[in-house]
Amino acid sequence: MLEIGSKAPEFTLNNQEGVEVSLKDFLGKKVILYFYPKDNTPGCTAQACGYATLYPDFMEKGAVVIGVSKDSVQSHKKFAEKYNLPFELLSDTELEVIKAYDVWQEKNMYGKKTMGVVRTTYLIDENGFITGVSGKVNAAKNPEDTLKLI
Numbered sequence: 001m002l003e004i005g006s007k008a009p010e011f012t013l014n015n016q017e018g019v020e021v022s023l024k025d026f027l028g029k030k031v032i033l034y035f036y037p038k039d040n041t042p043g044c045t046a047q048a049c050g051y052a053t054l055y056p057d058f059m060e061k062g063a064v065v066i067g068v069s070k071d072s073v074q075s076h077k078k079f080a081e082k083y084n085l086p087f088e089l090l091s092d093t094e095l096e097v098i099k100a101y102d103v104w105q106e107k108n109m110y111g112k113k114t115m116g117v118v119r120t121t122y123l124i125d126e127n128g129f130i131t132g133v134s135g136k137v138n139a140a141k142n143p144e145d146t147l148k149l150i
Contacts, residue, residue: 001101001102001103001120001133001135002101002102002122002130002133003130004130004131004132004133005129005130005131006129006130007128007129007130008023008031008033008122008124008128008129008130009023009097009100009101010022010023010024010128011023011090011096011097011100013068013090013091013092013097014073014090014091015073015076015088015089015090015091016073016076016077016079016080016088016089016091017073017077018073021066021088021090023124023128024128026064026066026124027126027127027128028126029062029063029064029126030061030062030063030064030123030124030125030126030150031063031064031066031122031123031124032051032058032063032064032065032066032121032122032123032124032146032150033066033068033101033121033122033123033124034047034051034065034066034067034068034119034120034121034122034142034146035067035068035069035098035101035103035117035118035119035120035121036048036067036068036069036117036119036139037069037116037117037119038069038070038071038117039069039071039075039076039078039079039089040075040078040079040082043119043139043140044069044139045083046139046140047119047139047140047142047143048067048079048083048085048089049083049085050139050140050141050142050143050144051065051067051085051087051143052083052084052085052086052087053143054143054144054147055086055087057147058147058150061147061150062126063150064087064088065087065088066087066088066089066090067085067087067088067089067090068089068090068092068097068098069089069091069092069117070091070092070093070095070098070117071091071093072091072093073091075091076089076090076091098117101120101122103117103118103120104116104117104118105118118135118136119136119137119139119142120133120134120135120136120137121133121134121137121142121146123146123149123150132149134146134149
């Protein structure tokens with residue numbers, strides 16, 4: 001994981017509408033940047049819906065929520081529409097940002113080792129510096145736990 005106090009790596013990815021979004025677009029706001037394995041899976045759905053439910057509370061604290069996975073723009077669009085998600089979902093099919101934030105790691109599923117996205121949340125301040133990191137988070141509890149950290 002990246003170090004607290006370090007500059008968050010800059011990125012530009014497409015959101016669920018196919019529009020380019022960059023981290024620098026959010027200077028002046030707090031950013032909750034959460035990485036998740038896959039759209040429409042039970043854990044990822046619980047996490048995204050938790051962020052959607054608490055989204056007004058995040059906005060009240062001057063924060064935006066951005067989810068990132070390796071799913072396609074089309075997958076994100078369906079996922080966001082199905083669950084009425086009010087925040088950006090960014091598609092990183094090339095794994096550039098996922099690797100820059102050190103969340104592409106070896107995972108052990110039922111004794112089989114594979115590479116994948118480790119569910120991780122970064123808190124980024126108004127100036128683009130990392131102020132918090134939560135690794136291997138509990139999907140259902142992550143939104144509430146993150147809100148308490150802001």
